[in-house]
Amino acid sequence: MIKKSRKLGRGVAIVGAGVCKFGTLKGRSSRDLFVEAFNEMRASVDKGLEIKDIEALYVGNFSSDFFEGQGHIAPIMADWVGLVPRPATRVEGACASGGVALREGIIAIASGLYDMVLVGGVEKMTDLPTERVTDTLGGASDVLYEVPAGFTFPGLYAAIATAHMNKYGTKVEHFMKVAIKNHNNGALNPKAQFNSTIKDVMASRVKKAQERGQPVPTWENEMGFLKDDRANPVVAWPMRLFDCSPITDGAACLLLVAEDMAKNFTDTPIYIIGVGQASDVALHDKEDLSCIGAAKEAARQAYDMAGVGPEDIQIAEVHDCFTIAEIVATEDLGFFKPGEGAKAVEDGVTARDGAKPINTSGGLKSKGHPVGASGVAQTVEVWHQMRGEAGPRQVPGMDIKLALTHNVGATGGTCVVHIYERR
Numbered sequence: 469m470i471k472k473s474r475k476l477g478r479g480v481a482i483v484g485a486g487v488c489k490f491g492t493l494k495g496r497s498s499r500d501l502f503v504e505a506f507n508e509m510r511a512s513v514d515k516g517l518e519i520k521d522i523e524a525l526y527v528g529n530f531s532s533d534f535f536e537g538q539g540h541i542a543p544i545m546a547d548w549v550g551l552v553p554r555p556a557t558r559v560e561g562a563c564a565s566g567g568v569a570l571r572e573g574i575i576a577i578a579s580g581l582y583d584m585v586l587v588g589g590v591e592k593m594t595d596l597p598t599e600r601v602t603d604t605l606g607g608a609s610d611v612l613y614e615v616p617a618g619f620t621f622p623g624l625y626a627a628i629a630t631a632h633m634n635k636y637g638t639k640v641e642h643f644m645k646v647a648i649k650n651h652n653n654g655a656l657n658p659k660a661q662f663n664s665t666i667k668d669v670m671a672s673r674v675k676k677a678q679e680r681g682q683p684v685p686t687w688e689n690e691m692g693f694l695k696d697d698r699a700n701p702v703v704a705w706p707m708r709l710f711d712c713s714p715i716t717d718g719a720a721c722l723l724l725v726a727e728d729m730a731k732n733f734t735d736t737p738i739y740i741i742g743v744g745q746a747s748d749v750a751l752h753d754k755e756d757l758s759c760i761g762a763a764k765e766a767a768r769q770a771y772d773m774a775g776v777g778p779e780d781i782q783i784a785e786v787h788d789c790f791t792i793a794e795i796v797a798t799e800d801l802g803f804f805k806p807g808e809g810a811k812a813v814e815d816g817v818t819a820r821d822g823a824k825p826i827n828t829s830g831g832l833k834s835k836g837h838p839v840g841a842s843g844v845a846q847t848v849e850v851w852h853q854m855r856g857e858a859g860p861r862q863v864p865g866m867d868i869k870l871a872l873t874h875n876v877g878a879t880g881g882t883c884v885v886h887i888y889e890r891r
Contacts, residue, residue: 474773476578479727481737482888484513485851487844490718490836491661498532498541498592499548501719505588505841506549509721514734517723519549523582525556526573528566528589529840534604535593545588560840562608563789565589566720567843567875567884571743573724574886583726589841590719601715605839608878610750617752622712622790624751624879626704629792631757633706636807638795640706644694645813646791647710647833653820654830656861661716661836666690673699711791713831718838720845736855742774742887751879760880763800767874770885771802778802781887782868783853784824785846787876788831794818797874798826801885825863828853843875847886854890 486508488501510517527542538544542556561568566589573587593601606615609624619627632638647666654660655668664672670685670693677684687693694700700708723733730737746765751757771777778801786801788794795809803824804812812818818826829835829849832842850871852858871888 474769476574476743476773478578478580480574480577480724480740481727481730482722482740482847482851483725483730483733483737484509484517484723485721485848486510486512487659487720487848488718489659490716490838492594493717494594496717498536498538498590498719499544501592501717502545502588502590502721503548505719505721506586509723513723514736515732517733519551522551522554522584522586522723524554524576524585525551526569526576526585526587527556527558528561528569528844529558530560530562530565530591531604531607532592535591535596541590545590551586561882561884562877563787563837563839564843564875564877564882564884565840566845567873567886568745568882570722570844570847570886571745571884573722574740574743577724577726583729585724586721587724587844588719588721589844591838591840592717593715593838594717598715610752613752614750620704622704622707625790625792626707627751628757628796628879629706629790632792632796635758636810638807638810641691642795642810642813643706643711643791644691646788646794647694648690649813649819650788650827650831650833653828653861654834656859657830657835660830660834661714662830662834666693666710669693707790707792713789713833713837716836716838718836718841718845720841720848722844722847736890738851738854739889739891740886741889742770742776742885744769744773745882745884747882748880750881759796759806760800760876760883762880762883763797763874763876763885766883766885767801770872770887774887774889776870776887780870781872782866782870783828783850783863784826784872784874785829785831785849786826786874787842788827788833789837789876791833793876794826794831797876801872801874820861821864828858828861828863843873843884846873846875847888850888854888
């Protein structure tokens with residue numbers, strides 16, 4: 469079959485964006501978090517918003533059924549933000565649920581069915597004990613083959629990491645440098661779950677040891693800390709604790725409108741010019757574990773639609789559920805050749821002040837990973853960066869005209885890529 473070049477039937481723009489504080493948010497439900505994100509989104513619309521003008525809602529959510537015992541979550545969110553009787557649809561794509569919800573919202577406007585839609589994502593994960601969270605997330609892998617074999621997601625991504633190490637000579641130090649970079653970014657993000665650098669974490673551990681009269685650690689630097697089995701234990705080799713994104717509560721919202729309406733809401737809309745989504749086989753059936761085929765195909769579709777290439781993208785938020793995932797993503801997206809993503813991290817290319825800043829928000833690793841909300845929250849970060857509103861974490865010295873987000877479900881069974889333009 470000939471691969472056709474796809475274009476949106478009508479242009480789509482983002483005119484509002486909001487995200488709640490991510491973290492362990494005891495005593496608050498997913499609807500509380502969604503309302504907080506919605507209110508921030510509403511306040512961000514420069515020229516104001518009438519809620520009654522929103523015509524539909526798409527909510528990314530992986531598993532409120534298990535995390536909260538609450539199914540049918542989309543109309544509940546619609547009720548709590550005043551959108552009833554507008555149609556409300558829950559979208560599930562594992563950890564890519566938010567990104568897929570965004571794609572559905574784009575399609576709804578591009579088709580001409582609606583002129584304005586709300587896209588959100590939400591997950592309330594921390595009310596369950598860790599072992600039940602692990603079981604719930606495991607449902608996104610292949611429960612017929614992978615789960616009975618004893619795989620959890622740290623183990624699955626450990627398999628990806630060892631494959632990458634074997635094929636390209638990637639080292640555990642490269643994974644650690646991804647963690648250091650993303651914690652440096654997260655420390656500048658007031659909405660991040662881990663709003664601290666690795667050095668901050670080290671200082672906190674030293675202080676606690678002194679207060680308790682325990683032996684004081686003597687790490688020379690961040691790498692020394694991250695190589696300490698007590699401070700940073702192995703979860704599934706080579707993935708250690710600080711290679712893993714946390715269990716997180718959070719929500720995010722975006723307001724999408726037809727391109728020809730965008731300037732009615734803001735003088736600086738962000739346009740969505742490329743969209744791609746693809747699927748892939750489960751990890752155990754992949755011929756090459758060192759890459760994600762769905763990411764390559766989704767990126768190809770998005771680049772083709774936008775008429776740009778990876779070299780044109782200035783910043784990106786990629787799906788770093790584990791540190792290896794960021795390295796693989798930057799290669800799958802074409803930013804670096806296969807096997808060279810690790811060296812790019814080592815050389816500082818992906819740092820906030822580097823040539824290709826990746827995960828300025830702190831990424832899933834530091835900002836947090838409320839799975840249904842992560843893809844939407846990535847876009848919120850891009851919105852702020854492209855409008856020059858990211859505060860202390862604003863990328864320095866760069867006029868950002870093109871950006872990208874990359875959201876992955878499970879081990880790559882789903883991937884969605886979006887490309888954004890500021891004109």
